[in-house]
Amino acid sequence: MRQAPDVHQAEPIPEAARAGLEALLQSGDLFRYTAPENAPVSLLEAEFAERIGATYALAVSSCSAALFLSLKALGLPRDARVLIPGFTFAAVPSSVVHADCIPVLCEVGENYRVDLADFEAKLDTVQAVIISHMRGHTSDMDAIMGLCDARGIPVIEDAAHSLGTTWNGRNIGTIGKIGCFSFQSYKMINAGEGGILITDDADLVGRAIIMSGAYEHNWKKHPVLQDAFARWQNQLPLYNLRMSNLSAVVIRPQLPELARRVRDGRANHDYVAERLEASPYVTVPAPLAPEQRAPDSIQFNLLGLDQDDIRAFAEAAKTRGVAVQVFGLSADNARAFWNWQFLGDLPDLPQTRAMLMRACDVRLPVRLTRAELDAVADILLEALAEVTGPVRAYGT
Secondary structure (H helix, E strand, O other), rough: OOOOOOOOOOOOOOHHHHHHHHHHHHHHOOOOOOOOOOOOHHHHHHHHHHHOOOOOOEOOOOOHHHHHHHHOOOOOOOOOOEEEEOOOOOHHHHHHHHOOOOOEEEEEOOOOOOHHHHHHHOOOOOOOEEEOOHOOOOOOHHHHHHHHHHOOOOOEEEEEOOOOEEEEEEEEOOOOOOEEEOOOOOOOOOOOEEEEEEEOOOOHHHHHHHHOOOOOHHHHHOOOOHHHHHHOOOOOOOOOOEHHHHHHHHHHHHHHHHHHHHHHHHHHHHHHHHOOOOOEEEEEOOOOEEEEEOOOOEEEEEEOOOHHHHHHHHHHHHOOOOOEEOOOOOOOOOHHHHHOOHHHHOOHHHHHHHOOEEOOOOOOOOOOOHHHHHHHHHHHHHHHHHHOOHHHHHOO
């Protein structure tokens, strides 16, 4: 049997991180506010903002924390309604609930992007929007921003999966009022955990910084207009969602690697997509015209198979060493909206449900070689052939 690559192993952390970690351990300054200036977290914020094209950045404990702080910094009233895609990770509706708001779910199409008709139909009932670029698939941001700007509705971009993706040449995360990114292990930049939010709004980031845990006068160590802080000191709760210097030291040497990782990830994805689409049972949704993706995984829809066939395909691939996640075929998958029981009454999203029942997800780390990519593609095609019978279209 063909040897499957380990798709869960991340790239090594750059050697440059070792010196920073050693210096940090010697100093014991793990708290971001110990040093009067140039703490690793502060340097990361400045470097990330410059690289992504934003005025301000705030590093925090997770992307979920960034989403939560973004909603709180917008000053939304309790029980404000926040529109989110029906296809996202459970952390997104959770952050809305955590912020004392109410998630409103809209339909998502077979290409994993927001259904604009359903989005527009629900837009007049909400006070804010979170757009999840789920698994790096960018919804039509021109249309979304046009609809939201016309109504004065702020847009938060959940760009957890989209660091390095561009829309019309502009970095994803810089299009809405706030962008939120993840440094969790299965992302383009890996710190195990961690997140960051970006914005061009000084007053908004001032509120977020104080609520993140910049107590007393620690906010003075942030390069933001001081009057954006002073009026909020002691007026806002402190949620203590800070990033530690340890995480920042691990992240910073990876920033120069981002362009290469994006290039390699896109090449890997497109190569495997071309191989899989030779099968009549597979379709890989194409990017929208303005979108340049930064993938480290591949998603594809299965065609002409019933649920028993789809389960059999996933099991056959697993037996050969490649894990295929079918989003809708699990009682605990955190990306299937009907598993978000904490929301109470769940909406009926038939289009999103139908997509999730046949949408497959396979990791493709950017470090994979061409031979390893071929092994993944071969295993997936062999698993399909086991379920459907051999199909010459992808063999010769």
